[in-house]
Amino acid sequence: MITALKFLLLTVLVGAALTLNLCLGEVSASPADIWAALAGGPLAGNGSGLSEIVWQIRLPRLVTALLVGVGLSVSGFVLQSLSRNQLADPYLTGVSSGAGLAVAVAIVAGADFQAVPLAAFAGGLTASFVVALMARSPFGLSVTRLLLSGVALTAICSGFITLLLINSANLTRSQSVFFWLAGGIGGSTWNEAATAAAYTLAGVAFVLLLSKPLRLLSLGTSAAASLGLEVARTQWLLLFAAVLMCGACVSVSGLVGFVGLIAPHIARRTFGGDERALIVASALVGGLLVLMSDLAARTLGQGQELPLGTLLSLLGGPFFLWLVVRQKAEAL
Amino acid sequence: MSEGNRSEPERTLAARALSVGWAGRALCEGLELSFAPGTIWAIAGPNGVGKSTLLRTLARQLRPLAGQVTLAGQDIFELPARRFAQQVAYLPQAAEDVHALTVLETVMLGRSPRQAWWSWSASERDRECVAEALGRTDTLALKDKYLAGLSGGERQRVLIAAALAQETDFILLDEPTAHLDFRHQLELSDLLRELARKGPGVVVVLHDLNLISRTADQVALLHKDEDGLTRLAARGSPAEVFSQENLRRVYAVEVSISVDQASGLTLYAPTRAFS
Numbered sequence: 258m259i260t261a262l263k264f265l266l267l268t269v270l271v272g273a274a275l276t277l278n279l280c281l282g283e284v285s286a287s288p289a290d291i292w293a294a295l296a297g298g299p300l301a302g303n304g305s306g307l308s309e310i311v312w313q314i315r316l317p318r319l320v321t322a323l324l325v326g327v328g329l330s331v332s333g334f335v336l337q338s339l340s341r342n343q344l345a346d347p348y349l350t351g352v353s354s355g356a357g358l359a360v361a362v363a364i365v366a367g368a369d370f371q372a373v374p375l376a377a378f379a380g381g382l383t384a385s386f387v388v389a390l391m392a393r394s395p396f397g398l399s400v401t402r403l404l405l406s407g408v409a410l411t412a413i414c415s416g417f418i419t420l421l422l423i424n425s426a427n428l429t430r431s432q433s434v435f436f437w438l439a440g441g442i443g444g445s446t447w448n449e450a451a452t453a454a455a456y457t458l459a460g461v462a463f464v465l466l467l468s469k470p471l472r473l474l475s476l477g478t479s480a481a482a483s484l485g486l487e488v489a490r491t492q493w494l495l496l497f498a499a500v501l502m503c504g505a506c507v508s509v510s511g512l513v514g515f516v517g518l519i520a521p522h523i524a525r526r527t528f529g530g531d532e533r534a535l536i537v538a539s540a541l542v543g544g545l546l547v548l549m550s551d552l553a554a555r556t557l558g559q560g561q562e563l564p565l566g567t568l569l570s571l572l573g574g575p576f577f578l579w580l581v582v583r584q585k586a587e588a589l
Numbered sequence: 590m591s592e593g594n595r596s597e598p599e600r601t602l603a604a605r606a607l608s609v610g611w612a613g614r615a616l617c618e619g620l621e622l623s624f625a626p627g628t629i630w631a632i633a634g635p636n637g638v639g640k641s642t643l644l645r646t647l648a649r650q651l652r653p654l655a656g657q658v659t660l661a662g663q664d665i666f667e668l669p670a671r672r673f674a675q676q677v678a679y680l681p682q683a684a685e686d687v688h689a690l691t692v693l694e695t696v697m698l699g700r701s702p703r704q705a706w707w708s709w710s711a712s713e714r715d716r717e718c719v720a721e722a723l724g725r726t727d728t729l730a731l732k733d734k735y736l737a738g739l740s741g742g743e744r745q746r747v748l749i750a751a752a753l754a755q756e757t758d759f760i761l762l763d764e765p766t767a768h769l770d771f772r773h774q775l776e777l778s779d780l781l782r783e784l785a786r787k788g789p790g791v792v793v794v795l796h797d798l799n800l801i802s803r804t805a806d807q808v809a810l811l812h813k814d815e816d817g818l819t820r821l822a823a824r825g826s827p828a829e830v831f832s833q834e835n836l837r838r839v840y841a842v843e844v845s846i847s848v849d850q851a852s853g854l855t856l857y858a859p860t861r862a863f864s
Contacts, residue, residue, distance in 0.1 A: 340788070392830070394596075418594075466707055467707070468707075468709070469701070469706065469707055469708065469709055470706060470707075473698065473701060476698070479645075479650060479679075479681045480681060482650055482670060483674060483678065483679035483680075483681070484671070484698060484699070484701050484702055484755075485670050485672075485674030485675070485702035486670060486671075486673055486699065486701075486706075487669075487670050488670075490696075509663070525689070531709060533709065553718035582733060
């Protein structure tokens with residue numbers, strides 16, 4: 258009953274965040290005007306002001322923000338359950354660093370701007386594949402080793418990125434690498450929204466389907482196996498889903514850190530219930546965090562957008578600290 | 590359906606010429622053991638002989654280096670994990686970390702080998718089994734508590750309840766009395782006796798000779814030979830296996846054996862270690 262109320266509250270918050278994101282911006286409008294523009298359909302305004310802004314700028318951006326939050330959070334939730342480690346974060350798997358390096362190489366080499374998401378995706382997937390290979394063990398996947406390898410790979414890739422930036426003769430290109438690394442979803446079109454939607458929604462559905470095996474795995478591989486789970490196969494499937502979601506998110510948003518770490522935490526600490534509830538709660542909390550951070554990113558700066566990743570840290574960080582401190586009585 | 594070896598009695602868990610070890614290095618060699626429902630077997634022996642490794646192999650968690658483990662005549666590694674889990678439950682050595690589940694949720698997980706892999710819903714039968722397991726382990730009153738908040742003895746009883754809810758022919762336990770005080774050790778011993786009386790075969794790794802002799806029907810005593818490989822030193826009832834001579838050979842200690850008049854229990858007191 259209390260859980261249902263919490264979910265209701267969370268849904269209302271997400272709804273409010275969606276509305277705010279639609280209404281606020283360089284051109285602010287009342288919810289009624291926005292609703293009229295929405296109800297009119299994408300072609301109603303014939304390219305006129307508000308309809309164009311809502312349908313071609315704010316809506317795709319808002320959908321992207323929501324889905325990036327959802328994807329990274331559920332990815333984080335899966336990795337934390339698999340590794341039984343509360344510090345696990347999608348970016349620790351090496352996905353972000355691999356994507357970052359691939360993007361840096363592509364941009365510095367002067368690749369077409371359209372190719373950046375593709376490079377990010379390929380780089381992220383390659384990195385996570387390398388890391389996962391290192392994590393193989395006779396008893397299935399050693400997720401601790403996976404995270405350690407991910408951290409090492411992240412350090413290596415960061416080194417290469419720095420070298421690239423220092424040695425690049427083209428200042429403009431170096432700067433766009435920097436912007437990409439800072440993370441942001443400004444200028445998202447329906448293309449980005451569709452990519453994020455396809456991978457994130459498929460990933461979340463898949464993880465929900467595997468939520469019971471995920472609970473068994475959170476007992477440890479030995480206990481899970483003794484309860485009849487094919488441990489290695491299940492671990493690989495869940496890891497694949499986590500990496501795919503994270504890779505897709507990184508490819509549309511650049512490096513948006515932190516949300517994959519804190520959203521699952523907030524969900525676990527404020528919501529009870531089984532893994533299904535926690536997955537949905539993580540998704541909603543993550544979506545809410547990114548929506549609010551993106552709203553701040555595009556409205557707080559004077560004429561220039563602030564980096565989304567930075568705002569996310571500034572917004573989520575204190576809240577996260579407060580949660581940790583409040584719960585310190587329990588064994589952490 | 591399983592095509593068991595005809596000569597093999599049904600519902601038997603057996604080790605055949607079994608060698609177990611880690612990363613290709615053998616620890617135990619040539620083990621021949623056979624466990625039947627309704628009987629409590631203790632696996633005993635000094636530290637490092639490979640008791641837990643043997644139990645992990647019997648529990649289908651570790652592949653044998655040679656030989657095989659059979660269940661009703663069938664190689665357990667040829668059975669799907671799920672089928673095996675419907676017949677054998679395994680409690681690993683007490684893990685240090687506790688997770689965020691309640692007692693009821695934990696015991697209900699024991700039903701998962703009999704539920705659809707994706708399903709969260711419990712059948713009438715699932716609920717009955719869980720209620721019965723909670724009752725038999727005296728954990729019904731704890732059912733809504735979180736596992737993290739329980740004492741060591743309570744947690745062990747809950748884990749046994751989960752294994753019971755699994756409704757298996759065999760329950761394998763790795764040092765279930767570790768970190769328990771006297772009283773809780775005795776309670777656990779009584780619980781295991783009570784369990785075996787009702788059906789499943791129990792195979793338990795235990796250290797304490799006194800506890801073994803009051804708990805187990807049969808003992809497999811493991812011993813590390815000069816070549817560094819563990820073999821079966823003796824098997825049989827605790828009274829037969831725990832002879833002064835066997836204990837001297839296996840543990841390199843002098844043990845005084847006496848019978849307590851009041852309880853009728855045989856007591857083992859190590860008096861001197863050989864250098």
